[in-house]
Amino acid sequence: MFSKACEYGIRASIYIALKSLEGTRVSLKEIAEKIDSPVAFTAKVLQQLSKNDIVESIKGSSGGFEISKNNISQIKLSQIVYAIDGNNVYEGCGLGLKRCNAKEPCPVHNRFVQIRAELKNMLESTTLYDMTMGLEQELTYLRR
Amino acid sequence: MFSKACEYGIRASIYIALKSLEGTRVSLKEIAEKIDSPVAFTAKVLQQLSKNDIVESIKGSSGGFEISKNNISQIKLSQIVYAIDGNNVYEGCGLGLKRCNAKEPCPVHNRFVQIRAELKNMLESTTLYDMTMGLEQELTYLRR
DNA sequence: ATAAATTAGGACAATTTTGTCCGATTTAAT
DNA sequence: ATTAAATCGGACAAAATTGTCCTAATTTAT
Structure with missing residues (x-):
């Protein structure tokens, strides 16, 4: 259904949201541990999510990732998926045709x-x- | 959703079924042309489908692929998908967890x-x- | 028997996805 | 200022998927 990158991205976002609700910022290392994902690969995914304003990344010592309480209740699963996998899930013919719609199905x-x-x-x-x-x-x- | 191999497999099966209903056997070359797929790759997929008794392959001159009328009405899309992609579509956690079920979701x-x-x-x-x-x-x- | 047309299958190649490594950069604490 | 802790980002590596090529095997027609 989703790519590995997207799966990690969703799980990471959920974990960051969880900790952000508790008021604590989390590091890449902790995230990867808690969601059981490869650290460096997860870093790439988080960069992507950061660029798409799904998560906020803070550099430097005592830095890490967080999501504002407001965003936690506003951000939809669809946005995370879109940020990483694009619209492959929605669009795209089930049988792989380039053109496939109600008119030419x-x-x-x-x-x-x-x-x-x-x-x-x-x-x-x-x-x-x-x-x-x-x-x-x-x-x-x-x-x- | 499905792999490329599976997409080609479904389209190929449908085309073979269509021609079998008309009473004609079709060659790999014709199939690949009519479903717009890479010939050699489609050959592999058809081998897989043949092994799984989705299509019948006849070797030699005037050989090709066909599906019995009975099978055309009996074979389900699910069987084609299963023959090529296994049960990835059904099973497998949406977030990629190895274990994920009603008890530990x-x-x-x-x-x-x-x-x-x-x-x-x-x-x-x-x-x-x-x-x-x-x-x-x-x-x-x-x-x- | 021979030739022609076809699928079978193994080896290889290209591409995409997944994953790793390392130096650069940023920030906070001392 | 220096050091330590963190993310960023580019280059690389491994694995999986997709795709190609060639020879062998099979069948039919001549």
Whole structure:
């Protein structure tokens, strides 16, 4: 569904949001540990997220990553996905045709648009805040 | 969603089904042309489909590929996907966790299982025959 | 038997994705 | 000022996916 980069990006964002809600900034090293991802690769992903204003990066000693409380409740899962994977998830024919739309559909176009619409709806209605719920009480996990 | 190999595989299967319904066997070359795919790569995919009894391959002069009428109405899109991409589409956590289930879910597990269930349902209820409908009258296309 | 047309399959090549390494830069603390 | 702790960013490396090429094997027609 998503690229590895995107998976790491989502998990990282959720962890940063969680800690930001607690008022603490987190380092790359800590993030990679808590979401079980390769450190250097995660760094690249976080750069990408930083450039897209999903996370805020603070350089220097005592630096790290954080997300403002306001953004935690505003940022949608769809934005994180878009920042890393672009619109591959939404657009793009299920059978790989370059042109595929209602007028000139592939044989599964209509079946796919339905599924995709629901996926889109889900991604656009899920906030970072939503995804932090349950982590504290270990009802959900970021590494397994 | 699917790998390139899988996309070619689905399109190839649909084309073979279409021609088999007309009673004609088709060659690799013709398939690749009609679905606009790289010939040699498509050959590999068809080998895979043949091994999984999705298509029947006949060697030698006047050989080619075909699918029995019975199979055309029996084979589900899900089987083609499974033959090439395995169960990546169904299983596998949306955030890439190795273990992720109702008991130990990732933060988006519940949201994803819903989407995935509908996708699964769609793939399992769409037959090869269903996907050939519309091709003759150019209501749908296999290359664009 | 021979030739022609076809799929099978192994080896290789190119591209994309994933991952690593290291020096540069920035910031805070001493 | 110096040092330590952190991100940034470029270059490189490994792995996976996608794609190509060539020979072998099979079948039909002559």
